[in-house]
Amino acid sequence: MWSKKELPSRASGQGQDSPMKDDAFVLRVEDIHKKFGTNEVLKGVSFNVRKGETIVFIGPSGTGKSTLLRCINQLTIPEKGRVWLHDDEVTNSGPKISYFRQKIGMVFQNFYLFDHLTAVRNVEIALLKVKKMDPESARRQALYELEQVGMKGWADHYPAELSGGQAQRVSIARALAMDPEVILFDEPTSALDPELTREVLEVMKKLAKSGMTMLVVSHEMGFAASVANQIIFMENGNIVEQGPPDALLYDPAYVRTRKFVGQFADLTQRKD
Amino acid sequence: MDVTSILAEWTPYLIGGISLTLGLVAIALGIGVALGLPFALVQVYGPRPAKAAISAYAWFFRGLPVLVLLFLFYFGIFPAMGLDLPAFFVGAVVLGLRGAAYQSQIFRGAIQSINEGQMIAALSLGMTRLTAIKSIILPQSLRIALPGWSNEYPEILTDSAICYAIGVAELLTRTSQIVAVTYVTMPIYLCCALIFILLNYAGMRVIHVVEKRVAIPGFGAGAG
Amino acid sequence: MEPAGFITDILIPALSQGLVVTLQLIVLSAPFGLLLGIGISLGRQYGGKNLSNICKLYVIFIKGCPLLLLLFILYFGLPSVGITLTAFAASVIGFILCNAAYNSEYIRGAILSVKDGQTIAAQALGMTKWQVIREVVLPQALRRAIPGLSNEFIYLIKYSSLAYMLTVIELSGAGKLVATKYFAYNEVFIAVGIVYLALVTFTTVAVHYLEKRVAVPGMIH
Ligand SMILES: Nc1ncnc2c1ncn2[C@@H]1O[C@H](COP(=O)(O)OP(=O)(O)O)[C@@H](O)[C@H]1O
Numbered sequence: 001m002w003s004k005k006e007l008p009s010r011a012s013g014q015g016q017d018s019p020m021k022d023d024a025f026v027l028r029v030e031d032i033h034k035k036f037g038t039n040e041v042l043k044g045v046s047f048n049v050r051k052g053e054t055i056v057f058i059g060p061s062g063t064g065k066s067t068l069l070r071c072i073n074q075l076t077i078p079e080k081g082r083v084w085l086h087d088d089e090v091t092n093s094g095p096k097i098s099y100f101r102q103k104i105g106m107v108f109q110n111f112y113l114f115d116h117l118t119a120v121r122n123v124e125i126a127l128l129k130v131k132k133m134d135p136e137s138a139r140r141q142a143l144y145e146l147e148q149v150g151m152k153g154w155a156d157h158y159p160a161e162l163s164g165g166q167a168q169r170v171s172i173a174r175a176l177a178m179d180p181e182v183i184l185f186d187e188p189t190s191a192l193d194p195e196l197t198r199e200v201l202e203v204m205k206k207l208a209k210s211g212m213t214m215l216v217v218s219h220e221m222g223f224a225a226s227v228a229n230q231i232i233f234m235e236n237g238n239i240v241e242q243g244p245p246d247a248l249l250y251d252p253a254y255v256r257t258r259k260f261v262g263q264f265a266d267l268t269q270r271k272d
Numbered sequence: 273m274d275v276t277s278i279l280a281e282w283t284p285y286l287i288g289g290i291s292l293t294l295g296l297v298a299i300a301l302g303i304g305v306a307l308g309l310p311f312a313l314v315q316v317y318g319p320r321p322a323k324a325a326i327s328a329y330a331w332f333f334r335g336l337p338v339l340v341l342l343f344l345f346y347f348g349i350f351p352a353m354g355l356d357l358p359a360f361f362v363g364a365v366v367l368g369l370r371g372a373a374y375q376s377q378i379f380r381g382a383i384q385s386i387n388e389g390q391m392i393a394a395l396s397l398g399m400t401r402l403t404a405i406k407s408i409i410l411p412q413s414l415r416i417a418l419p420g421w422s423n424e425y426p427e428i429l430t431d432s433a434i435c436y437a438i439g440v441a442e443l444l445t446r447t448s449q450i451v452a453v454t455y456v457t458m459p460i461y462l463c464c465a466l467i468f469i470l471l472n473y474a475g476m477r478v479i480h481v482v483e484k485r486v487a488i489p490g491f492g493a494g495a496g
Numbered sequence: 497m498e499p500a501g502f503i504t505d506i507l508i509p510a511l512s513q514g515l516v517v518t519l520q521l522i523v524l525s526a527p528f529g530l531l532l533g534i535g536i537s538l539g540r541q542y543g544g545k546n547l548s549n550i551c552k553l554y555v556i557f558i559k560g561c562p563l564l565l566l567l568f569i570l571y572f573g574l575p576s577v578g579i580t581l582t583a584f585a586a587s588v589i590g591f592i593l594c595n596a597a598y599n600s601e602y603i604r605g606a607i608l609s610v611k612d613g614q615t616i617a618a619q620a621l622g623m624t625k626w627q628v629i630r631e632v633v634l635p636q637a638l639r640r641a642i643p644g645l646s647n648e649f650i651y652l653i654k655y656s657s658l659a660y661m662l663t664v665i666e667l668s669g670a671g672k673l674v675a676t677k678y679f680a681y682n683e684v685f686i687a688v689g690i691v692y693l694a695l696v697t698f699t700t701v702a703v704h705y706l707e708k709r710v711a712v713p714g715m716i717h
């Protein structure tokens with residue numbers, strides 16, 4: 001349903017992977033350490049991501065989830081540890097980081113749409129400036145991506161004229177337009193009312209089904225239960241527990257996980 | 273003769289220039305506040321024709337270059353009124369009248385930024401409008417106006433040098449005279465620039481001290 | 497006092513010639529004042545420690561030094577170090593240097609007001625530092641700086657009169673010459689004043705129009 005074949009301009013030479021890597025991990029995160037001053041925020045986090053997988057990160061606030069996502073695309077530089085996209089090292093990649101950031105999309109809690117640009121310009125700006133696409137194809141692709149998130153009708157509106165849910169869908173389109181292999185979602189619905197949350201989660205579900213690889217920090221347990229292949233519970237800069245939703249949400253191995261998960265009423269209800 | 277000894281020789285003359293410059297600034301600031309504040313009150317609380325008159329005044333003095341204002345008053349308006357005023361006095365008055373135009377806008381903005389509840393509360397206590405303005409509105413709005421107002425000082429200080437054009441013997445005029453007599457140019461000009469910058473800095477320090485003195489904890493604009 | 501036809505035969509032609517020179521001064525100074533102002537604000541914000549400090553000192557010097565003194569330095573001072581400028585060139589350079597310093601303050605303030613998320617999102621899309629500045633930071637900052645920049649433009653119009661002190665016969669200089677010759681100070685300077693008021697008022701209106709043109713919903717100026 002998330003067919004990308006319709007769009008001829010989509011294929012971008014350098015981004016294509018050789019088939020031999022298909023079974024391998026898309027993303028490998030290895031022993032990430034990060035301190036802010038004396039505050040040790042990440043204490044050696046490692047995990048691997050298979051192609052098409054959706055991993056949901058849960059855990060108390062201040063645990064380092066956002067920092068972890070930002071370390072993956074090097075918006076925050078970890079002191080120690082490495083990140084790999086297929087066989088290429090993302091960490092210590094110098095100017096090549098621009099390429100990795102195209103391949104690793106990011107969606108933020110507060111959308112961070114560019115305030116001075118309309119929805120369609122938000123989606124196409126990086127196509128033009130980073131991918132150096134010609135204006136016509138960029139516009140075509142931007143409109144296509146907006147259509148995918150149900151925002152084509154709002155193409156010429158400015159961020160301030162959009163609801164939170166609409167803005168977040170545009171920001172997802174913006175990330176998608178770069179043709180990423182992985183998208184990082186940092187609490188994409190935390191700033192939204194329940195009504196608007198639903199429309200964004202719908203888009204994310206559709207995206208997951210289409211085979212996109214996704215790392216999602218979220219406390220939408222319903223979404224985690226139905227969409228995630230794996231859930232990772234983090235606390236104090238460490239991964240406490242990791243597993244498929246059934247195990248982690250309904251039968252966690254650790255008391256800490258159970259305590260955290262227990263706070264979410266919608267889950268308990270489901271369990272009953 | 274080397275530059276230092278030239279500077280040393282002319283120091284008293286330059287100091288005389290500095291005092292005239294500061295005199296211009298002090299009188300101009302004084303006139304600016306003395307007129308700017310009532311003008312602002314009229315613009316907020318006054319009758320319509322008076323408001324219009326103040327607006328026209330501000331438009332005129334803000335729209336004309338200092339140089340043209342100086343020429344107009346020094347050669348035109350004052351002589352036509354039969355007044356033969358010294359250039360220093362004309363310079364100070366023109367800078368002051370012009371400052372009043374700018375300052376009335378600053379004060380007006382500050383007065384208008386005061387929550388209207390303040391006036392209502394004062395009236396409900398039985399204060400007259402005038403008392404309310406004097407003891408409630410102004411103490412607040414003057415504090416709010418201070419940061420904006422403090423920018424008037426450097427502006428008037430640097431503008432005062434334009435009084436050179438009508439022959440006021442202020443710092444820049446005297447600097448030019450020294451250059452003309454000694455044929456030493458750059459060092460003397462730069463020295464003059466340095467003095468202006470120091471006067472600027474010193475004045476701003478004084479204003480900051482005043483700002484801190486009158487600050488009220490939690491009263492927004494005092495801090496920002 | 498003044499001969500018949502003074503206004504039509506003498507005053508208007510003289511002021512027209514002066515106005516042309518004033519407009520030349522402004523039109524030559526303003527664009528470079530803006531560009532240099534952007535450069536200084538970027539140098540101060542994104543430059544290394546040294547560049548940043550140089551930009552800071554530059555602004556302190558220009559803001560503290562009277563413009564007329566700066567013009568004297570350029571016109572009367574520079575020949576002593578082997579640089580001779582025409583009065584017109586010295587004026588334009590002085591106006592650019594001055595205008596740029598003040599512009600840079602407004603632009604810098606506006607750059608600081610651009611929210612972190614805007615640059616983070618741009619980086620996350622793979623933009624280089626320079627692309628982030630050009631595509632995201634500056635377009636937003638310049639919009640926010642418009643009121644300040646136009647204020648400086650209006651100052652430029654008025655302070656262009658100081659070129660007369662270097663013997664450039666611009667609008668106020670032309671007025672001064674006529675006024676002295678015909679001993680008609682009030683009439684002439686009021687006429688000169690009206691022209692400046694017209695320029696300033698026109699600019700104010702034009703800026704409002706420009707602001708509306710480039711306005712973006714929700715982006716507060
Ligand atoms: N840029 C930063 N500078 C200093 N401390 C930071 C910074 N970013 C995050 N932190 C700190 O790191 C810790 C983890 O933050 P974060 O990764 O945002 O946690 P989470 O997303 O799990 O709520 C917090 O204590 C936070 O204050």
Ligand SMILES: [Mg+2]
Nearest residue numbers: 065066067187
């Ligand atoms: Mg977070």
